[in-house]
Every structure is written in C-alpha cells, then in structure tokens.
Amino acid sequence: MYKSYHVLYLISQLLLFHLWRTSSKMALWSSVCKLPPELFNGYSEEFPRSLRCFLGDWLETYPWEFITGSDTFDAFMADSLLSAMVERLQDLASNHCQPSLILQFTSNLENAYRREPLKLVRTVKQILEAERVIVQNKFQRLTLHLHRQQEELKFAFDLQRLQYKLQEIRALCGNLTDGSRVSLQTNTVDPQFSTQGDLQVNALCTLFSEVTKELEAAKSQLLKRLDIWKRQQQLAGNGTPFDEDLAPLQKRFESLVDVCFQLSQQVASLVAQLGSVLQSCVKERLENVFNGLIKSAFVVDKQPPQVLKTQTKFQATVRFLLGSLLFKATQTSFSVTANIVTEKQARELVAGHPDASLNESTGELVNNIASLETSATSNACCAVFKNMLLKKIKRSDRKSTESVTEEKCAVLFSARINLGSNNATFLVQALSLPIVVIVHGNQDSNAKATILWDNAFAAKDRIPFVVTERIPWGNMCETLNQKFMAEVQTTEGLLKDHYYFLAQKIFNDNNAREEDFQNRCVTWSQFNKEILPNRGFTFWQWFEGILDLTKKYLKDYWTDRLIMGFVSKESVSTCLSASPPGTFLFRFSDSLIGGISIAYVTHLPNGSCQVGNIQPFTAASLSTHSLAKCVQDVQQIQTLYPNRPKKEAFQKYFIEELPKKNSKEYIGIQIKITVGTPSDPAPPEQNLHGAMSTPNRNAENPTEVYAEGTDFLSQETAYNSGGSPDTSWRSSGVAPLDQNVMGSMTNLSGNPGVSPDSFYDPAQGMYPQGMNQLNMPSSLNPSYESPVMETLPLAHDNEWMSALPLGPTDSHLFHLEQAMSIGLSDSPLHGDMDYPMLDPSVPENAQESSIYDLEQLTLQPLYNYSHSSGPSLTNLCS
Incomplete structure (x- = not known):
C-alpha cells in the first residue's frame, strides 16, 4: 500500500514537467539538428539516434540529469520516467507514418531497462551531456533560455524530493505512534519491539536532519534565482529584455514555506521521541529558513524612475510574495512607507542596521504610504504608490570632481507585519535601484549617463552604490547596442564597423586597428566627463543625441538598413571614392549633437569627382521635412551606396502628401530642399549687416549648408494660388x-x-x-x-x-x-x-x-x- 501510494504520487508530480514542456521550448535539440550526425556519439543498440530524433525536445523537459543517487526516491523517479517515455512513444506511434518502428523501440526499452530504470537514466544523461558539450563548442555558448530551464527543472526536482521525504516522515511518525499505543495497551515490555522503536527514532532523526539540510539548500537556490531576477530588472533599465513576471517565484516561496510549516508541525508532535536537543536544533534551523524567506519575499515590483525630477509625480509598486499565503487567516491591513535614503544610509541598511537609515531626513516625499492588498485575479499582494512626489532633496557631501548628476540615492520601502498565533513582528524592507535626483531638465542627459553606467556595470553583492570606474570596451559595446535597440525600438542593432567608429571617437585614436580596441578599457571620465576634442560635449551627450534623433525620425530608415550611421568622414570618402557620381549614403554628424548628413559623389567643374557632405539634418528640420522628402528633393543623389537606386530603396517612403486645405486668407506654400552644384554655384549673398556670407569650408558645423565647400543646401518655397x-x-x-x-x-x-x-x-x-x-x-x-x-x-x-x-x-x-x-x-x-x-x-x-x-x-x-x-x-x- 505504501509503495503504490508513492508511485501514484511521483506520477502525478511528473505532470508538472509536462506543463513546463508545453509552456516553453527547449533550445538544445533545435541546435543539435543544425549539426551533422557524425559529431554525436553515445547512442546504443537499445537507444539509437533515430529514437533520440523521435523524442526530440521532449527528452529535455524531464530531470534526467539530476538523478545522481540510487536511493528510493531516485529509483522511483527513474521508474516513473521510463513509464512516461513509453507512454510518449505509444502516442507518437498512433499519429506517425511508421508506427511499427516506434513500437519496436518501445518494446526494446521495456526489455532493456524495466528491471534497471536507473540504467536508462545514466544512458539519457550521457546523451544529453554529449549534445550540450558539442553545441557549446560549436556555438561558443548555450542559450540563456536553456540555462533558465535547467534551473527550473533543478528546483522542481529538489522540491519533489522534499515533499517525498515529508511523506516518509509522516509514515515513520505514524508507525512510531501506533507502536507506542500497542505497547501501552499490552502493558508489557517487548525487547524486540523496543529495539525496533529505537531504530525508527534514529531513522526519523536522521531524516529530519536531511530534510532540513535540503530545505536550506532549496532556499539558497531560490534566493539566487531572486537575485538573478533583480539583476535582470536592473539591466532592463538599459533596455535589456526582461521577464518581469513574479508568479513563478511566488510559487517557489509559497512551496518552501509550506514545507517549513509541515516540518514544524511534525517536530512539535514528536517532542518526546526526538529529544530536546535535536528538537531545538531542528526548530532553530527551520525558523532561520522561514525568517529568511519572509524578508526576501518583499521586493520592488515596479521601480520608481531612476532619473527623478523634484516636484514631479511618479509611481512605484512593492510586492510581498508570501502575502496571499500568509494573510489569508488575518483581517489586518498592513501599510508600506517609502523614504528617500542616501548612499551612506543605504550602506548602513545593507550592513544590518535597518533603523539607522531613517535617523536623518534626506528628502521630503509626499503620498509615501500605501496599503498591502491582495488582488483576487492575479493573487499578488502589492502596495501601489500612484502619486508620490519628491518635494525637495538634501544633497550629501560630494568629492570635488563629482557633480550632482553623479550623486545616487534610493527609495526605501518598509513595512511591519504580524504573523502567526503569537503575533510575531517582522520588519520587511526593500531598496529600489539607484536614483539620480535632478531639479532641472538640463541635468537629464548627465543623470541618464550615471544610471546607464550603474545599471550595466554594477557588481553582485556590492556596497551601495559602488561601481567600477573602468570596464572593457567589449562590455561597453554590448551596453550601447542594447540601449540603442531599446530606445529606437528596433531589432537591427549596431554592427562591427559601428563599434570601430565609436571606439575611435571615445578613445580619440584614429590610427589604432579594430582589434587593438578589444584590449582597452573605457573609463567613466571618457564616457561622460571629458569633453571630446574640438567639441563642446561628451561622448554620451553626442550618442544620446543620435538616439533621440533616430527614435523620433529615423527608426524605419535604420530598421531597413538605409542608414550607415556611425561612420567617419574618412571612411565615407573611402567607400564612395570608387562610386559613380550621384552615389550617396547617410552618416551621423560627429561634430553636432543629433544630426544626420548626406555624403555623395559630385562632379567638379574641371570634370573630376569629389565627395560632398550636405549640412546635417536635425530633429527640427526633419520634423517639418522627412528624410525621404529630402532625398526626393535633392536631384544630385540617385544611388544609395553601394548600388541601390534611391527610388527602389525609398519607394515606400515616397508617398505624396495630400495638400492641406488652404485658408481663403492665405496662399499655400511648399518647401523643397535643393543643393547647389559646382557647375551652377549659388552667388554669395548678404546678411542683414550688409556683409557677404561665406560658408566655412573646413569644418562641419550645425549651421553650415555646404557640400565639401562648394555645394550648399537651401529651401525653395513655392507659392501656389x-x-x-x-x-x-x-x-x-x-x-x-x-x-x-x-x-x-x-x-x-x-x-x-x-x-x-x-x-x-x-x-x-x-x-x-x-x-x-x-x-x-x-x-x-x-x-x-x-x-x-x-x-x-x-x-x-x-x-x-x-x-x-x-x-x-x-x-x-x-x-x-x-x-x-x-x-x-x-x-x-x-x-x-x-x-x-x-x-x-x-x-x-x-x-x-x-x-x-x-x-x-x-x-x-x-x-x-x-x-x-x-x-x-x-x-x-x-
């Protein structure tokens, strides 16, 4: 009876893995299919490669690799997995064109492994491990999805082991209680029964110790997964994709707390059998696990804005992952309070002084109290701050080289909750991501730079909010690329040539080779403190200007790869030097914040050709005259580099705008862009002072409108009546x-x-x-x-x-x-x-x-x- 119960229990637990298999797809088998079969070995007569192909990604959705022992739990798991595999093959046979082959595989599996199911586990583990090594060597790394799926399988497997051992504890406790009752009824002392009872007590004590140890390990694994979630949330501030769903983590917290409760109840009911020493030890360890889960379950679900302007309303949400489980029996409502804390106060908090951080007021927050409430639909216990407002901020002492936009603080969310029959009080606190407080819009760009650097390069378990001053150039490339794609909302990121140009710009080195930059480190000063040579702005201010311009006016052109973008004038000249006249490309201005220029091949009066650069278009000009309209107006450009006719490249953008209904009082106008040519140069004109206006022929300037000193851009306005x-x-x-x-x-x-x-x-x-x-x-x-x-x-x-x-x-x-x-x-x-x-x-x-x-x-x-x-x-x- 006892054995059959456990078989049914394990089979029901295996259904969880089936749900995971249907809800998400593993990536290993799809990668294996891309490689030649001869690369793989480890198959046997009982488990050939053709059988592996039939099972496909189904095989990866079960915890084969975590069955490492040979105890009763591992044996039952192996037997259940064999039964699940046979059932899977039978389903395939009923829907496949080769049912006889599949049924033959099923028969072979039954004959070879039914008596030794652990042997099947070892065979499958060997196959999966070999596949993973080959895929990793071929593609240099495994997908993040695969790593996450493996971690989920590991936690589910450990949880099943805990629940299985809980069943064993209950069974031993039941046997021990029944034996004691029989002994009291007969009023006799049976030496054989006494010896058997001692063995059961010893086995029970050992089992309690093992379960407590495995529970502590499961808690550590859960907190690591929570740290990963928090880190991904921080990277999401820079645009990294992020699965913010906390429901899976909430289920993990609830399952471990449930195990804690059940173990505590068993310990309390066996005071006489376990002894005071063992009971005290087990009870203390269980309380430590429970307290750690309670405090870690209080997290910031929706972060406040990391660049926070005073006198501006903002929102934030904190979530108690155990609220829906623990607050069911109580009708008490708990409140959460939000306060601004400095970097120094955040360090005191992390060092274990939860109350010291609130001794000194840092800023005045309005509407900073919210109630913890459980949603009936999502089963989430949250406190939502809808209209918080920071009225003022008290600045802390800074180094002489630091500005206010480098000063970081945070929002501390705190709540005191009462749990249990003895009304035990818990102080739960959660610290937001670092925040830079600004008081004026002109501080926004530099504040964003501080947050971008902190989000990207903050170390695990750091002292708040210390971040490295130097990072490898490759890491900076990944950060810039992710930020660019997220801001522009495009799937087309930066290319290898773009990184080379950006490296030349940030390091101010046009002579180094591309591979030379891979061994260099970028400093915070180079990123957003040092002014670029011969410019009036930093690298980040220039890059952010391009982000804003592309996001608002160039997104579709960039996504269609019509814009070369990050490229120097010298590289443009090299690209276009061998191209026929009229060939053009787009490049972002490197001397102007938020500008894009057209470089093209043009004729000179002497019959030769040269590369001209038209005055950069800015957000202001593109807001009234789209880039496609500019391309359509300029007749000197005809072929997008290298050899794509502009009518073909911009066909979907060349849409005639319907004329607006003119007022009876005014004459309608049209604005067109024209560029002068060397054969028909525009005459010099006078400005309002009567002086002749001569374009600067040597430097790219936001107000220059020339093409390499000869061509200039003008607006032709046509009045139509x-x-x-x-x-x-x-x-x-x-x-x-x-x-x-x-x-x-x-x-x-x-x-x-x-x-x-x-x-x-x-x-x-x-x-x-x-x-x-x-x-x-x-x-x-x-x-x-x-x-x-x-x-x-x-x-x-x-x-x-x-x-x-x-x-x-x-x-x-x-x-x-x-x-x-x-x-x-x-x-x-x-x-x-x-x-x-x-x-x-x-x-x-x-x-x-x-x-x-x-x-x-x-x-x-x-x-x-x-x-x-x-x-x-x-x-x-x-």
Missing part, C-alpha cells in the same frame, strides 16, 4: 529672413551687456540643450562665419530661444506655423517678391506682434533693409 503654376523663389543677391535668423544677429534683445559667456557655465560643464561651442549663432561666437541665411536648418521651439538668457525678443519673431501662413490674400502678386521665413523659436516671454509689424514683414521686400549699415533686428520694424 489656385491653378496657376508654382512660382519658385530664391533670393538673388539678398538672403531672405530664415528660421534661424539669430545666426546673423548681434543681439536679439538689443542688450549690449549680454556676452557669449552666458551660454556656457564652466561650473556646470554643459551648454543649454542643442547649444555648444560649435553651433552658437555667429553673434555669440566670434569665430563663426554666417552662411547663406536661407539655408539654415530649422530649430526646436525651445532649443535656441528658450535657452538664451537674452530677455525679451523682438515682437515679430513667430513660430514656423505662423511664418509659413504669411502671404498676400487680397493683393495680386506683381513680379518676383522675397518673403521672409520667420523664426519658429519663440520664447515664452515673446510679445505679440502688432498689425503694423505684420504689414512691414509681408508687404515690404527685405532688400529695403539689406543695404543699411547693419541695424539690429529690433529696429527693423521701427
């Missing part, structure tokens, strides 16, 4: 007022006290967003030569004007939407007239324009002002 043909205008000798009109103004506010130093604060170490030493307006950067004004790129609404500390601006500077709708609604057009394109970047304190100002801008040609001695824009309409 009814069915009349479009009248394209391009100023001849006079540059129209463009969006970035600041590029030719000495002072927008008319205040002579404003100096270029206002744009850069050495103490802060950064420029306002979108500004740097190289892309300042000419009036604020003496070394800048203003180009043709009509060719300047668009600017963000807040990129230029809102960042300028210049006070009130002129009243006639409008947003792009206003500027593009200006026209002559009631008056006929007489000849060619120049109409100004107005600045889209209007600060919040800009004044509204008067009707007189509008009339001056719309009715008077700009050349009336172009020959003056250089008035400021403030006086243009006075």
Whole structure:
C-alpha cells in the first residue's frame, strides 16, 4: 500500500514537467539538428539516434540529469520516467507514418531497462551531456533560455524530493505512534519491539536532519534565482529584455514555506521521541529558513524612475510574495512607507542596521504610504504608490570632481507585519535601484549617463552604490547596442564597423586597428566627463543625441538598413571614392549633437569627382521635412551606396502628401530642399549687416549648408494660388529672413551687456540643450562665419530661444506655423517678391506682434533693409 501510494504520487508530480514542456521550448535539440550526425556519439543498440530524433525536445523537459543517487526516491523517479517515455512513444506511434518502428523501440526499452530504470537514466544523461558539450563548442555558448530551464527543472526536482521525504516522515511518525499505543495497551515490555522503536527514532532523526539540510539548500537556490531576477530588472533599465513576471517565484516561496510549516508541525508532535536537543536544533534551523524567506519575499515590483525630477509625480509598486499565503487567516491591513535614503544610509541598511537609515531626513516625499492588498485575479499582494512626489532633496557631501548628476540615492520601502498565533513582528524592507535626483531638465542627459553606467556595470553583492570606474570596451559595446535597440525600438542593432567608429571617437585614436580596441578599457571620465576634442560635449551627450534623433525620425530608415550611421568622414570618402557620381549614403554628424548628413559623389567643374557632405539634418528640420522628402528633393543623389537606386530603396517612403486645405486668407506654400552644384554655384549673398556670407569650408558645423565647400543646401518655397503654376523663389543677391535668423544677429534683445559667456557655465560643464561651442549663432561666437541665411536648418521651439538668457525678443519673431501662413490674400502678386521665413523659436516671454509689424514683414521686400549699415533686428520694424 505504501509503495503504490508513492508511485501514484511521483506520477502525478511528473505532470508538472509536462506543463513546463508545453509552456516553453527547449533550445538544445533545435541546435543539435543544425549539426551533422557524425559529431554525436553515445547512442546504443537499445537507444539509437533515430529514437533520440523521435523524442526530440521532449527528452529535455524531464530531470534526467539530476538523478545522481540510487536511493528510493531516485529509483522511483527513474521508474516513473521510463513509464512516461513509453507512454510518449505509444502516442507518437498512433499519429506517425511508421508506427511499427516506434513500437519496436518501445518494446526494446521495456526489455532493456524495466528491471534497471536507473540504467536508462545514466544512458539519457550521457546523451544529453554529449549534445550540450558539442553545441557549446560549436556555438561558443548555450542559450540563456536553456540555462533558465535547467534551473527550473533543478528546483522542481529538489522540491519533489522534499515533499517525498515529508511523506516518509509522516509514515515513520505514524508507525512510531501506533507502536507506542500497542505497547501501552499490552502493558508489557517487548525487547524486540523496543529495539525496533529505537531504530525508527534514529531513522526519523536522521531524516529530519536531511530534510532540513535540503530545505536550506532549496532556499539558497531560490534566493539566487531572486537575485538573478533583480539583476535582470536592473539591466532592463538599459533596455535589456526582461521577464518581469513574479508568479513563478511566488510559487517557489509559497512551496518552501509550506514545507517549513509541515516540518514544524511534525517536530512539535514528536517532542518526546526526538529529544530536546535535536528538537531545538531542528526548530532553530527551520525558523532561520522561514525568517529568511519572509524578508526576501518583499521586493520592488515596479521601480520608481531612476532619473527623478523634484516636484514631479511618479509611481512605484512593492510586492510581498508570501502575502496571499500568509494573510489569508488575518483581517489586518498592513501599510508600506517609502523614504528617500542616501548612499551612506543605504550602506548602513545593507550592513544590518535597518533603523539607522531613517535617523536623518534626506528628502521630503509626499503620498509615501500605501496599503498591502491582495488582488483576487492575479493573487499578488502589492502596495501601489500612484502619486508620490519628491518635494525637495538634501544633497550629501560630494568629492570635488563629482557633480550632482553623479550623486545616487534610493527609495526605501518598509513595512511591519504580524504573523502567526503569537503575533510575531517582522520588519520587511526593500531598496529600489539607484536614483539620480535632478531639479532641472538640463541635468537629464548627465543623470541618464550615471544610471546607464550603474545599471550595466554594477557588481553582485556590492556596497551601495559602488561601481567600477573602468570596464572593457567589449562590455561597453554590448551596453550601447542594447540601449540603442531599446530606445529606437528596433531589432537591427549596431554592427562591427559601428563599434570601430565609436571606439575611435571615445578613445580619440584614429590610427589604432579594430582589434587593438578589444584590449582597452573605457573609463567613466571618457564616457561622460571629458569633453571630446574640438567639441563642446561628451561622448554620451553626442550618442544620446543620435538616439533621440533616430527614435523620433529615423527608426524605419535604420530598421531597413538605409542608414550607415556611425561612420567617419574618412571612411565615407573611402567607400564612395570608387562610386559613380550621384552615389550617396547617410552618416551621423560627429561634430553636432543629433544630426544626420548626406555624403555623395559630385562632379567638379574641371570634370573630376569629389565627395560632398550636405549640412546635417536635425530633429527640427526633419520634423517639418522627412528624410525621404529630402532625398526626393535633392536631384544630385540617385544611388544609395553601394548600388541601390534611391527610388527602389525609398519607394515606400515616397508617398505624396495630400495638400492641406488652404485658408481663403492665405496662399499655400511648399518647401523643397535643393543643393547647389559646382557647375551652377549659388552667388554669395548678404546678411542683414550688409556683409557677404561665406560658408566655412573646413569644418562641419550645425549651421553650415555646404557640400565639401562648394555645394550648399537651401529651401525653395513655392507659392501656389489656385491653378496657376508654382512660382519658385530664391533670393538673388539678398538672403531672405530664415528660421534661424539669430545666426546673423548681434543681439536679439538689443542688450549690449549680454556676452557669449552666458551660454556656457564652466561650473556646470554643459551648454543649454542643442547649444555648444560649435553651433552658437555667429553673434555669440566670434569665430563663426554666417552662411547663406536661407539655408539654415530649422530649430526646436525651445532649443535656441528658450535657452538664451537674452530677455525679451523682438515682437515679430513667430513660430514656423505662423511664418509659413504669411502671404498676400487680397493683393495680386506683381513680379518676383522675397518673403521672409520667420523664426519658429519663440520664447515664452515673446510679445505679440502688432498689425503694423505684420504689414512691414509681408508687404515690404527685405532688400529695403539689406543695404543699411547693419541695424539690429529690433529696429527693423521701427
């Protein structure tokens, strides 16, 4: 009876492995099928390779490799696995075209292994181990999915062993109790029974010790798996794929706590038989396991934002993985409190001083208390903080070289819960991932760099929140690639050539070979403290600008591999040098934050060819004119490198936009991109000061619009009234007022006290967003030569004007939407007239324009002002 019970029990437990097999797929067999059969050995007459092929990935979903002994549990498991395999083959025979062959395999298995099922286990273990070694040698590593599946099988196997031994303990306790009862009824002393009873007590004590030891091992394995989950959660902050489902871990916690309860009950019922010493030892060990599970089961399910701005609401969720199990019998509600703690306080917490971390206030959190509640649908016990807000933060002392964006803190979640009949109190605490608190948006980029570095390179069991200052270049490549794919939401990551260009940039070394960088280490300073040579920004600030540009405007082009992207000018020249004229490619600007340029082969007047680089397109320009539209407009580019016609490459992007319904009061316009050619160079034009505007031919600048010193980019605006043909205008000798009109103004506010130093604060170490030493307006950067004004790129609404500390601006500077709708609604057009394109970047304190100002801008040609001695824009309409 006892043996048959265990057989049924083990067969029922094997159904768990069947559920895992149907819910997830192993990767080993699919890898084995890709390799030639002659690589594998270990098959036998009883278990040939053809049988292995029939079983496929089914064989990997059962715990063959964890049956290492020959005790009763291992023997029963082996026998049950043999029965499961026979049943599997019989199912295949009923649905296969070769049933006789499969049935023959079934008969051979029964004959060869039924008497020795452990022999079958050894055979299968040998086959699986050989396959795993060959696959690992061939593909250099095994998949993460396979490792995780093996870990799940191991825990399930250990849990089954614990539950099996619990059944043995119950059976021994029952026999011991029955024997004692018989002895008392007969009132006799049977020496033989006494000896047998002693043996049973000794076996019971040994079994208790073994089960407690295995329970402690299972707890350690569970906590390791929880640490892996936490580490994956941290890497998810950088974009790494992450399975955030805590339900499997909750089931593990509940199963081990259930074993603890059952063992404690058995110990309590055998006080006389076990003795006080053994009982005390076992009880203490069980309490340690239980207390460890209680404290570890309190985790941060949804992390607060790791870059946290004061006076901004945010959310977070903590979860008690044992709440649904332990709170069923109690009606008490428990509250969770959240507090901001510094790095020093976090260290005290980890060192074992849970109350010391709250002695000193670090910041003021609002709405920082939530109740632990169990969801009826998900069976999850959570405390949800929906509207937390950090009102202020108290900064700690920092090193002289550290900035506020390198200072890390965390949110500490705490709760006191009462459990058990004796109302034992437990203090459970969970620390969030590191957080950088900022007070202004211009700190966001540097704060993200701190978090990216910490998430990627934090060591296991570190002292909060210490992170290494140097990491291998290969690790940095993996981090940048994962961040890029996650931010852009694309499956196409960085390539080998991209890493080479990035290495040249971050190490400032254009002479090293690609393999030389693999042995180098990147420092935190190189990543986001040191300004790049001849630039006004760090490596991370430049890379993040590309992330933002690609995410918003270039995602589909990148995913379709239409953009080469991370490549130097020298490499571009090498690629295009042997290509016919009109061949082009895209590269990210390396001197401008958030820009992409078109490099193409163009003719020179002397008949030779050269590679030209068109002024980079920024987010501001691409927001009004898509990249495909720019490609369509520029007639000098025809073939995407190496040999793909642009009409074919961009066919799905060349979609004609439906004309918007024009207002009766305005004449509709169209904006087109044109590039001058060496054979038809654009004449030099004058700026508002009457000076000639000459493009800078030597450096790539965000306001330059040339192609290697000869070609320049311009916007051609066509006014269309009814069915009349479009009248394209391009100023001849006079540059129209463009969006970035600041590029030719000495002072927008008319205040002579404003100096270029206002744009850069050495103490802060950064420029306002979108500004740097190289892309300042000419009036604020003496070394800048203003180009043709009509060719300047668009600017963000807040990129230029809102960042300028210049006070009130002129009243006639409008947003792009206003500027593009200006026209002559009631008056006929007489000849060619120049109409100004107005600045889209209007600060919040800009004044509204008067009707007189509008009339001056719309009715008077700009050349009336172009020959003056250089008035400021403030006086243009006075």
